Amino acid sequence: MSPFRGLVYDPSVAGPWEQLTAPPYDVISESDQEGLRARSPYNIVHIDLTGGGGGDGAAPAYATAASLLGEWRASGVLTAPDAPRYYGYELRYPVDGITRRLRGLVGALELEPWGGTVLPHEQTMPGPIEDRLRLLRATKTHLSPIYGTITGPCERLNELLDRTTDRLPIAIVRDEEGVEHRMWAIDGEEEVSPWLAGESILIADGHHRYATALAYRDERRTAEGPGPWDRILALVVDAGTEEVPVLPYHRIQIGGDRPTGGRPVPGLAQALSAADDLRLRYGTVTKDEGTVVYRIHSLRGEPPTVLALHEQLLDRVAPGDALRFTHVAADADAAVRDGSAIAAYLLPGTTPGRVRAVVQQGGRLPRKSTFFWPKPRTGMILLPVDDPIDP
Numbered sequence: 001m002s003p004f005r006g007l008v009y010d011p012s013v014a015g016p017w018e019q020l021t022a023p024p025y026d027v028i029s030e031s032d033q034e035g036l037r038a039r040s041p042y043n044i045v046h047i048d049l050t051g052g053g054g055g056d057g058a059a060p061a062y063a064t065a066a067s068l069l070g071e072w073r074a075s076g077v078l079t080a081p082d083a084p085r086y087y088g089y090e091l092r093y094p095v096d097g098i099t100r101r102l103r104g105l106v107g108a109l110e111l112e113p114w115g116g117t118v119l120p121h122e123q124t125m126p127g128p129i130e131d132r133l134r135l136l137r138a139t140k141t142h143l144s145p146i147y148g149t150i151t152g153p154c155e156r157l158n159e160l161l162d163r164t165t166d167r168l169p170i171a172i173v174r175d176e177e178g179v180e181h182r183m184w185a186i187d188g189e190e191e192v193s194p195w196l197a198g199e200s201i202l203i204a205d206g207h208h209r210y211a212t213a214l215a216y217r218d219e220r221r222t223a224e225g226p227g228p229w230d231r232i233l234a235l236v237v238d239a240g241t242e243e244v245p246v247l248p249y250h251r252i253q254i255g256g257d258r259p260t261g262g263r264p265v266p267g268l269a270q271a272l273s274a275a276d277d278l279r280l281r282y283g284t285v286t287k288d289e290g291t292v293v294y295r296i297h298s299l300r301g302e303p304p305t306v307l308a309l310h311e312q313l314l315d316r317v318a319p320g321d322a323l324r325f326t327h328v329a330a331d332a333d334a335a336v337r338d339g340s341a342i343a344a345y346l347l348p349g350t351t352p353g354r355v356r357a358v359v360q361q362g363g364r365l366p367r368k369s370t371f372f373w374p375k376p377r378t379g380m381i382l383l384p385v386d387d388p389i390d391p
Helices: 030-039 059-075 126-139 155-165 207-224 268-274 305-317 329-337 352-360
Strands: 085-095 098-110 146-150 171-174 180-187 201-205 231-238 246-248 250-253 263-265 281-288 291-298 323-326 343-346 370-372
Touching: 059 126, 085 155, 098 146, 098 155, 126 207, 155 180, 201 207, 201 231, 201 352, 201 370, 207 231, 250 305, 250 329, 263 268, 268 281, 268 291, 268 329, 268 343, 281 305, 281 329, 291 329, 323 329, 329 343
Parallel strands: 146 231
Antiparallel strands: 085 098, 085 180, 098 231, 146 201, 171 180, 246 370, 250 323, 250 343, 263 291, 281 291, 281 343
């Protein structure tokens, strides 16, 4: 991983940071898009979701995104430092009334095919990749970092972050979920790459963006050889030191066969609390003769529970497009209550180590298996990949 000359907002021109950034594109609803657009004409969502993600997907929409990005750079809304830098990134998030911390280092990560030192854990889908590729071709800029974890612990990395976070950050943003995002610039002369030698990076969030960057790199290399398109913007977190939350995506079953068996429990709260990844326990919500029923079920084998559930049940009883996904348990419950779903499956969270174990054995989890949270904010730092300012 190397330092880079990224693009950051200038609040004296663009306005307050909290009006400028956005969640990752794939977790923004249409109503959220409109709210973000209304915050500022310079909110990053004007670029990130101008194309297929937020419009009709036509070529002019992506060209509009590129033109807008160029205007922001020319007017000083976005500026670049004189020398390459890394960035320290910290997320402070509330859990049960306690503020916790998750921090890592943002840099330019050399792209390589899947399965070497960069490990995917979920399947990707062609639609999002095509949208992100068309946007990247137009803007020639990575708008948000992928998020990856190393096994660690990496003492040198944590010493650097300790020194960095003692200073005042260059940006502070409190998001819609009460997470506080803090960012610091770090001198690019730090020799970080040797610290990560021998570590593999598990992609926690950003599988489609990484696949997109690989496709774009291959296109540019075929035409022009190696270049700045060989890198991607990445936040790397040391899972050996930091407590990395891995929340579940619950399953909403639209069609297929209803689940049977299980042990009844009184309600949603009890079903959620009984779900246990290590013991491979999950909950279900169904309706029996108009009454909502909650049950706890057990699987055999090894965690993560979501993988065992698909292998032993869901891939058989809910094939094809019979499943929807949400990380909000109340939404899964509501879908059964209002009759739009025949069942919901309530999954436990898991750990980076359990996810990594699946990958290292040659497997992958089903799509929408993990919800690594909190996530880095889009627009905090951008990485141009076809630019004279990039060394």
